[in-house]
Amino acid sequence: MQPWFDPSLLFINGTWRACASGETLPVINPSTGEEFARIARGGGADVDAAVEAASAALAGPWGALTAAERGRILLRLSHLVLDHAEALAEMEATDVGKPLTQAKADVIALARYCEFYGGAADKLTGQTIPFQQGYTVYTLREPHGVTGHIIPWNYPMQIIGRSIGAALATGNACVLKPAEDACLTALAFADLAHQAGLPAGALNVVPGLGTEAGAALTAHPDVRHLSFTGSVATGKRVQIAAAENIVPVTLELGGKSPQIVFADADLDKALPFLVNAGIQNAGQTCSAGSRILVQREIHDQLAARLSAEISALTIAPAMEDARLGPLVSARQKAIVEGFLAQATPDQILAQASVPEGLPEGGNYVAPTLIGNIAPDHPLAQNEIFGPVQVLIPFDDEDDAVQIANGTKYGLVASVWSADGGRQMRLAKRLHAGQVFLNNYGAAGGVELPFGGVGHSGHGREKGFEAMYAFTTLKTVAAHHG
C-alpha cells in the first residue's frame, strides 16, 4: 500500500515541501516488520515555518472567513474523507497494524468529527449579561490563534478528528505533530482538507520525532493552545512547556479504566463489551477497560466465560482483519511483554495463542486475562497498553468503588447492574471523565465530552465542550448612559 502523496514531505502553508534537514525516518509495517515508506524528520526550523504559515493564515484568508464558511469546509472535508475511505483504512492498517475493520471504523469516526464540527461551527454563541443601568455587556468566543496538536499512534484519525475538527471549527490555525509511528493518515488528512478548500496555512503537518518536532512545537512562543494525547511522562513535559509560555493545555493521558460487574448484571449482554473494551486495537486504547471488577459470588462464572472468549480470539496481520493485529512497534511489544513477565503462572487465567506462520518481524502479543491479583499489584495499577486485562473480585458497592477509584487514573468507568439506584449512586461516586451504565464507550460517541481526572489528564475534547476549550472568552462592557 503506497499513499497517493509523497509521505516524505511536510505539509506547510498548503504545499508539500522537504524538511529543513532533508533527513527522513523509516515507516515500518508492524504486521511484518518491513519498511514500506519514509517520512520527513521535521525539526525546529520546520515548526517555525509551520507556525509562521498558521499566523499568516489567521491574518489572511482563513481569519476572514465566517463561522458558516469554516463549517462548510469541514462538511466538504467529511465527504472527501468518506470518498477516500478504502485508501485511508488500508493506509492506517499498514502503518499502525490495526485490523482493517477497526481502521474503517476510524475513517467513519474522522468523517463524523468533520461533520459534527462542520455543523457546530456557527452554533457557538456568546451571552448577554444583565448589568447596571447604562451598560450593555456581552461575551465573544474567539479562537486562541495558532494551536499545537500532538497526537499519538493508537487512533490517529479519531484524535485528529476530535482535535483538529474542533480547533478549525472555532477559527484557530493548527500545527499538527503526528507520532513518528503514525504519520500517513495525518498527511492524507491535510491533503484532503486542502482539496476541501481549507485556505493555506490553516492546517500544517510536521512529522518528526517527539523530542525534536514535538518539543519545538510545545516550546514555540507563538503557539497559543496545546492539545496532547499520549503518556503521562510526555504529558508532564508538554504541560511544563505550556507553563513557560502561559498557554492553556488539554491533556489526555490514558488510564486503567474499570468495568464493574455486579451479580445482577446481564452477563450475556456484558460479555462482548467486557472483552472488546480490553482487546480493541490490541489493547492500545487510552480508554481500554483493562480492569474487570466482578462481584465475588459470580467471580468463577465470569472468569470461566471470559477465559473461553479470550482464548478463542484470533490474531493476524492487519490486512487479514482478525480480532487483533500486531502492536504498533517492537518497542511497544517489549513494554507489554515486560508487564506480562511480572505475572506468575497461576495468575494467567487465559491466553490466546499467537498462530504459527505469522511474519517473524511482526509485533504480535497474545491477549491475556490475569487473575488472583491484589488491586494494588503493578499489573492492576499501571497502564499496560496491550491486550491484557486483570480480573479482580469485590464484595459490595463500597468495595467496588474503593477498588475502582484506587489508581492514579480516572478516564472511563462502566457499571453493569440491573439496579437503577446502584447505577446512579456509582455514576456519582466513580472518579472518571465518562461513566457508562450497561455499555462501554457508547460506540465512540463523537458528541460526548471526553477527558479525564487525576493522571488521566485534564480538559475535555469531543462534543460541543471542545469548542469551549478551543476558544477564549472576551467580555465587552459598553457604557452608553
Ligand code: NDP
Ligand atoms: P508518548 O506520550 O511519548 O507519545 C505521544 C506523542 O507525543 C507522540 O506524537 C510523540 O512523538 C510525542 N512526543 C514524545 N516526546 C515528546 C516531547 N518531548 N515533546 C512533545 N511531544 C513529544 O508515548 P509513546 O509513543 O512513547 O508510548 C509510550 C506509552 O504511552 C504507551 O505504552 C502508553 O502507555 C502511553 N500512550 C498513551 C496514549 C493514550 O492514548 N493516552 C497514546 C500513546 C501512548 P513521537 O512518537 O514521534 O516520539
